[in-house]
Amino acid sequence: MPEFKLPTPDAAAYAAARAHQNQLTKPTGSLGMLEDVACRFASWQGQAVPQLPKAAITVFAADHGVTAEGVSAYPSAVTAEMVKNFAAGGAAICVLARQHDARLEVVDVGVASPLPVLPGVIISARVAPGTRNLAREAAMTQAQVDAALDAGRAAARRAVEAGAGVLVAGEMGIGNTTPSAALICHFCTLAPAAVVGRGTGVDDQALALKTRIVEQALTRLPAGADARRVLAEVGGLEIAAMAGFYLEGARLGVPSVVDGFIAAAAALAACAMVPGLEHWLLASHRSQETGHQAALAHLGLAPMVDLGLRLGEGSGAALVLPLIASALQLHAGMATFASAGVSDKA
Numbered sequence: 173m174p175e176f177k178l179p180t181p182d183a184a185a186y187a188a189a190r191a192h193q194n195q196l197t198k199p200t201g202s203l204g205m206l207e208d209v210a211c212r213f214a215s216w217q218g219q220a221v222p223q224l225p226k227a228a229i230t231v232f233a234a235d236h237g238v239t240a241e242g243v244s245a246y247p248s249a250v251t252a253e254m255v256k257n258f259a260a261g262g263a264a265i266c267v268l269a270r271q272h273d274a275r276l277e278v279v280d281v282g283v284a285s286p287l288p289v290l291p292g293v294i295i296s297a298r299v300a301p302g303t304r305n306l307a308r309e310a311a312m313t314q315a316q317v318d319a320a321l322d323a324g325r326a327a328a329r330r331a332v333e334a335g336a337g338v339l340v341a342g343e344m345g346i347g348n349t350t351p352s353a354a355l356i357c358h359f360c361t362l363a364p365a366a367v368v369g370r371g372t373g374v375d376d377q378a379l380a381l382k383t384r385i386v387e388q389a390l391t392r393l394p395a396g397a398d399a400r401r402v403l404a405e406v407g408g409l410e411i412a413a414m415a416g417f418y419l420e421g422a423r424l425g426v427p428s429v430v431d432g433f434i435a436a437a438a439a440l441a442a443c444a445m446v447p448g449l450e451h452w453l454l455a456s457h458r459s460q461e462t463g464h465q466a467a468l469a470h471l472g473l474a475p476m477v478d479l480g481l482r483l484g485e486g487s488g489a490a491l492v493l494p495l496i497a498s499a500l501q502l503h504a505g506m507a508t509f510a511s512a513g514v515s516d517k518a
């Protein structure tokens with residue numbers, strides 16, 4: 173997407189926020205990463221004291237042809253079943269969205285089995301009934317990748333139009349840790365053994381099979397291949413949609429909180445398409461999935477928490493929303509050394 177221009181976060185607002193942090197009644201730097209979170213929101217909003225943003229969560233759901241190889245601990249029917257659970261409000265992300273009063277939308281970008289009309293939060297933007305089996309052929313056509321990217325971009329526009337100042341992309345897709353691992357290997361130049369993990373909890377035999385599948389699929393990609401081609405070969409519909417979502421959010425000046433392993437793979441693809449996107453991203457947590465830390469390091473992002481999560485759905489990103497709120501409230505509400513009459517360091 174060479175025509176895709178991102179705004180630059182406001183460096184002067186970042187510096188003013190950092191100077192303000194250093195006036196607050198605490199030892200310099202003692203709020204750790206929360207200080208940087210407040211300063212980064214300052215740079216995104218272009219003001220030294222940023223407002224508390226409304227959050228919007230979009231969960232992208234799709235299926236994966238590679239599940240035919242036995243790479244997941246759960247049957248692919250779970251993807252559609254969980255979409256119904258999202259509609260009924262029973263999934264983890266539904267609980268967290270309610271807790272944090274966040275807008276929640278679920279977008280079907282490629283669930284294999286037909287879904288009944290699900291009123292409320294489910295949007296139908298189905299590009300294909302799942303991807304093809306990346307162990308044998310390209311997962312998607314280039315046109316499918318572009319349609320999924322567009323579905324993600326449209327979702328980000330809806331979230332921003334609804335007033336969101338911070339975005340969360342989640343996903344639901346049985347089998348999606350396999351394409352995610354392949355994407356992370358490609359974009360970070362890592363060996364599959366260092367990246368492929370157990371996903372929903374596969375045994376040693378399936379883990380070895382998954383690793384071989386990723387190794388094999390990667391041989392179809394030359395180093396430095398165009399990011400859209402990489403997505404077509406070894407990606408997924410919901411992963412491409414998440415990439416489009418991050419890009420459109422940033423284009424509109426709204427940052428995203430990157431969730432777990434699959435989200436990191438989508439962010440890497442999006443950054444490869446439009447360098448500089450990483451300046452609009454925050455990482456919520458360190459996923460238990462092997463290779464997640466390496467993917468975040470490649471993006472230059474440090475996870476805020478490590479809770480042993482490996483759920484997906486945007487749940488980790490939703491869980492750090494209160495930490496972001498605390499970072500911003502501390503930034504806006506604490507007294508300064510001067511206002512409180514507290515002696516600053518010598």
Ligand SMILES: O=C(O)c1ccc[n+]([C@@H]2O[C@H](COP(=O)([O-])O)[C@@H](O)[C@H]2O)c1
Nearest residue numbers: 244345347348349371372432433459484
């Ligand atoms: O977000 C993560 O870090 C994460 C790690 C492992 C699994 N998941 C979720 O589990 C599903 C993919 O796992 P698998 O084993 O089917 O490839 C998918 O629905 C993801 O939301 C998510």
Ligand SMILES: Cc1cc2nc[nH]c2cc1C
Nearest residue numbers: 246250344372483484485
């Ligand atoms: C039940 C279930 C719920 C999920 N949510 C995200 N990935 C998931 C995978 C499974 C198997």
